[in-house]
Amino acid sequence: MFRFPKHKDIITLYHKASSPSSMRVAALLKKQQTAAIEAGKPEFDLQISEEVAPTPTQVGTILDYLGNNRISSLFEGASNKEDALKVFSQSPDSFKRPTIVDWNNGKVVIGENESEILKMLNALAK
Structure with missing residues (x-):
């Protein structure tokens, strides 16, 4: 059966480079993005917005x-x-940073709660 390919979900991190927690979140998201690609899981576009509110x-x-x-x-x-x-x-x-937004699925994680971030990313596969 023919199916149209699913568009990549867009995840935006509103980031503050001077914040250690924001740096940890950026590293986690980049790692998860790479892991998704390597594992053949649904990929997501990661946008890191530092300069622009x-x-x-x-x-x-x-x-x-x-x-x-x-x-x-x-x-x-x-x-x-x-x-x-x-x-x-x-x-x-x-506006508090880090804030992670999954625009396609209407989810937001504020701060560096790793379990909530991973939960958001794991939901992309469903």
């Missing part, structure tokens, strides 16, 4: 993925999407 539209999408109960983990003191967008518009540096 997410756009307000991207932040809005990320907040939708998080849901109201997790917004404060990305923007301290924000209790809803509107609060978070206001904080971001006033200070784009308030």
Whole structure:
């Protein structure tokens, strides 16, 4: 049976090179990307964004993925999407890094929780 090839999932790491935790996350993601290729598992496109903050539209999408109960983990003191967008518009540096976003599957991991990152990446194979 003919099937169209699946597009690669896009994973973005919002990275801060001066942060040891962000450096560990970048290394983990690169290692997992290489391992997926070598094992013949579904590959993903890894985008590491250090210089560029997410756009307000991207932040809005990320907040939708998080849901109201997790917004404060990305923007301290924000209790809803509107609060978070206001904080971001006033200070784009308030966006916590490292933050990993799986755009195709609507998942977000904030920080360096390795088990959550691996769980996100393992879900790509399904």
